[in-house]
Amino acid sequence: MKKLKLTLSILFVIAFTISACRKDKTPGPQGDTGATGATGAQGSNTGFTGSTGSTGNTGATGATGATGAGLTGATGATGATGATGANGSNGATGATGANGSAGATGANGSNGAAGATGATGANGTVGATGANGSAGATGATGTVGATGATGAGAASYVLSSQNISSIAAPYLVPAITQAVVDDGVVLVYYRPMGGNAYSELPFTNTSGLQMNFDSYGVGYVELEANQNINNNSAQFRVIIIPGVSLTNLEITHPGMDVNSLTSVTSYLHLSN
Numbered sequence: 001m002k003k004l005k006l007t008l009s010i011l012f013v014i015a016f017t018i019s020a021c022r023k024d025k026t027p028g029p030q031g032d033t034g035a036t037g038a039t040g041a042q043g044s045n046t047g048f049t050g051s052t053g054s055t056g057n058t059g060a061t062g063a064t065g066a067t068g069a070g071l072t073g074a075t076g077a078t079g080a081t082g083a084t085g086a087n088g089s090n091g092a093t094g095a096t097g098a099n100g101s102a103g104a105t106g107a108n109g110s111n112g113a114a115g116a117t118g119a120t121g122a123n124g125t126v127g128a129t130g131a132n133g134s135a136g137a138t139g140a141t142g143t144v145g146a147t148g149a150t151g152a153g154a155a156s157y158v159l160s161s162q163n164i165s166s167i168a169a170p171y172l173v174p175a176i177t178q179a180v181v182d183d184g185v186v187l188v189y190y191r192p193m194g195g196n197a198y199s200e201l202p203f204t205n206t207s208g209l210q211m212n213f214d215s216y217g218v219g220y221v222e223l224e225a226n227q228n229i230n231n232n233s234a235q236f237r238v239i240i241i242p243g244v245s246l247t248n249l250e251i252t253h254p255g256m257d258v259n260s261l262t263s264v265t266s267y268l269h270l271s272n
């Protein structure tokens with residue numbers, strides 16, 4: 001503002017001087033230089049800042065500089081292995097899982113080889129003697145059968161007109177010695193009195209009668225049936241073969257059938 005006033009003052013002086021000169025066109029001598037006027041008051045603040053110009057275009061990207069040729073340093077030595085850490089404590093036992101479903105049944109394995117035959121067990125204690133059955137009527141004495149011809153040491157005995165009961169009972173056969181008991185064969189055959197064919201014991205017929213040859217000992221054979229026969233109608237034929245087992249007898253006489261009395265008497269040369 002002060003600069004403006006100073007400027008106006010100077011312009012006024014100049015205008016006045018020009019006006020004075022016009023009245024007398026002859027220039028007068030140049031006057032001395034006037035003293036320097038006092039400094040005018042400082043003008044107003046700097047004028048308004050102009051608007052910012054638009055940003056110029058981005059310059060092109062410069063080329064990538066070459067990679068430096070520095071050498072890679074050598075790999076350092078491997079450090080020593082650290083000490084093994086202590087074992088951690090065992091974790092708690094987990095809960096037992098549920099049972100799985102049953103698997104399918106496996107195929108049956110093949111049969112194992114047959115085991116060796118076990119030793120013969122000790123003989124059991126003898127049972128108490130049973131009560132005696134009621135005595136049957138005494139039968140008529142049967143006729144003595146003819147003595148058969150001896151064949152290879154074998155003997156044949158006929159027990160005629162005999163009774164038999166459901167209680168095992170001994171029938172006397174004196175030819176059965178200890179030697180026969182120790183090493184021999186005893187066979188017993190049955191037929192009804194007057195019948196034709198003998199059947200080896202044990203025997204069962206179509207009417208349900210059963211007879212058994214239980215055992216033998218020195219001087220006897222022990223027989224029984226599933227029903228009593230008290231009419232002296234039973235006849236027995238006892239074959240005694242000393243010095244041989246049944247197995248060896250069948251080996252030495254391969255064609256002999258011990259189930260047939262006719263076959264046995266034929267092979268052993270005994271009379272029928």
